[in-house]
Amino acid sequence: MPLNPFDLTDQTVVIVGASSGIGAATARLSSELGADVILVSRSMDKLEAVRATLPHPEKARSIAADYLDREGLEDSFSDVGSVHHIVIPAVANENKKRGAFTALSVDTMRASFDKFWGQTFVVQALSQHIMPSGSVTLFASVAGLKPSGADSGLSIMNGVQAAVMQTGRSLAIELAPVRVNVLAPGVVLTNVWTGEQRDDLKSWMEATLPVRISGEPEHIAQAAVSLMTNPYISGAVLPVDGGLHIS
Numbered sequence: 001m002p003l004n005p006f007d008l009t010d011q012t013v014v015i016v017g018a019s020s021g022i023g024a025a026t027a028r029l030s031s032e033l034g035a036d037v038i039l040v041s042r043s044m045d046k047l048e049a050v051r052a053t054l055p056h057p058e059k060a061r062s063i064a065a066d067y068l069d070r071e072g073l074e075d076s077f078s079d080v081g082s083v084h085h086i087v088i089p090a091v092a093n094e095n096k097k098r099g100a101f102t103a104l105s106v107d108t109m110r111a112s113f114d115k116f117w118g119q120t121f122v123v124q125a126l127s128q129h130i131m132p133s134g135s136v137t138l139f140a141s142v143a144g145l146k147p148s149g150a151d152s153g154l155s156i157m158n159g160v161q162a163a164v165m166q167t168g169r170s171l172a173i174e175l176a177p178v179r180v181n182v183l184a185p186g187v188v189l190t191n192v193w194t195g196e197q198r199d200d201l202k203s204w205m206e207a208t209l210p211v212r213i214s215g216e217p218e219h220i221a222q223a224a225v226s227l228m229t230n231p232y233i234s235g236a237v238l239p240v241d242g243g244l245h246i247s
């Protein structure tokens with residue numbers, strides 16, 4: 001057991017969705033812990049802005065890629081070499097996919113599954129690069145465990161989160177000894193929410209969650225590093241939600 005069990009020195013960590021929120025926080029913590037970080041999202045400008053904030057930007061590089069472009073991903077990752085850990089918090093327009101079930105358009109319902117396909121495509125495209133001792137961390141939401149209420153308009157998205165969970169558990173068997181786990185965040189104060197929503201959610205979390213604090217990207221990043229570094233965790237679905245799933 002190393003002195004620091006979270007040490008990532010000489011380990012390459014690929015983070016898809018690294019230009020914002022949870023992905024950016026995971027990039028910062030991984031860099032702090034010594035990793036060579038590969039930041040991926042659609043925007044090179046945003047990635048480079050995050051890279052400049054890393055403790056060790058010289059050990060990081062950015063790749064602009066769309067995780068929905070399965071063939072493009074193959075090219076984008078062609079020269080990444082061996083990869084130890086893959087973390088995929090990428091998501092787009094999740095809140096725009098809300099709506100009453102009977103009113104949801106076919107296009108919106110289909111687009112809800114982008115998050116499922118994007119993560120699947122990344123794992124396929126990187127499958128030849130990942131080390132046997134490595135790990136994959138997929139992203140769902142606690143709403144895949146405890147469905148959010150009718151007024152949330154998330155009936156289809158909740159199903160997508162559960163699909164990510166069960167595919168992650170299946171991959172933990174199929175890709176073994178590579179470890180595969182799924183993070184299920186609760187509410188986290190990132191750019192998926194407007195400023196006004198963040199203020200309201202902060203007050204709500206501090207008043208009602210069992211932990212009485214609000215969810216920050218750094219809380220999820222800390223859990224992601226735990227899943228990367230603990231060699232005995234695979235097939236786990238980990239809620240990191242301040243206790244929302246039991247409240």
Ligand SMILES: NC(=O)c1ccc[n+]([C@@H]2O[C@H](COP(=O)([O-])OP(=O)(O)OC[C@H]3O[C@@H](n4cnc5c(N)ncnc54)[C@H](OP(=O)(O)O)[C@@H]3O)[C@@H](O)[C@H]2O)c1
Pocket residue numbers: 016017018019020021022023040041042043046065066067068088089090091092094115118139140141142184185186187188189190191192
């Ligand atoms: N925040 C919450 O309250 C909350 C709650 C439950 C679950 N989650 C889950 O946690 C994960 C991270 O959420 P977050 O709040 O950190 O989101 P975020 O701040 O909006 O970040 C999303 C990231 O995904 C990237 N992205 C979007 N579409 C992409 C695409 N097609 N290809 C590649 N990258 C793409 C974005 O970068 P570019 O725009 O540069 O491409 C950005 O870096 C998601 O799976 C989300 O569902 C979040």
